[in-house]
Amino acid sequence: MKLTSTLILVIWFSINGYINNNSFTEKSSPKIEIYTTFNDQHIVYRGIQNPIRIKIENNLPYQATGEGLVKIDDLGNYKLAPRSGKETTITVTGKDLNDIPYNVIKKFEIRDISSGISQFNSKHCKQCDLKLTKKELSEGVVSYNFPDLLIDGLKTEIISFKIKLPGKPTKKVFGNKIKSTALIKEILKVKRGSQIQLFEIQIKSNLPARVCKVPPIIIRLID
Structure with a gap:
């Protein structure tokens, strides 16, 4: 019995000494x-x-x-x-x-990277016509977005675009909206149901990739 107690004490001191010697080592x-x-x-x-x-x-x-x-x-x-x-x-x-x-x-x-979409007054219609009034066309804003890209702080800016009215020469517009009084007057003379194209839309973006082709916007006047 005495031998057993002595053996237990020896084991206890051995374990305690190991713990003390290693207690300062942190992983x-x-x-x-x-x-x-x-x-x-x-x-x-x-x-x-x-x-x-x-x-x-x-x-x-x-x-x-x-x-x-x-x-x-x-x-x-x-x-x-x-x-x-x-x-x-x-x-x-x-x-x-x-x-x-x-x-x-x-x-x-x-x-x-999915293709972006061209929008007019935040509206987009793929393979169809956007139905707008002459007032909406005259005062509207062209934009371009990448709805599927999850990139914080992604920005795009419209530099210019071209507009084609029926029976009229193509006009180039700088910026994202029509500001020319003469062009607005021509729009007001266009017949109801006429198709108008906005194309060759030039954009600037902080996306670290070149946007090769921006889709045109097709508009049909409803008044």
């Missing part, structure tokens, strides 16, 4: 953030350079790898150009404060 893996500054949906787009930001707690050194991933600076800024597939990953590796290796993988959904 503190760093907090890591990997995200696109386009949106908070973890979505990147094929065909453009998507801005990527990587933040590591305590500014620990790390390595980031991924298909189409390019480092921009030493502040955690990258560009990602997704290729094939529906998903891509970024892998970040390094060592924490205790020199313990870590490996973090971040997944992003890949989407194709």
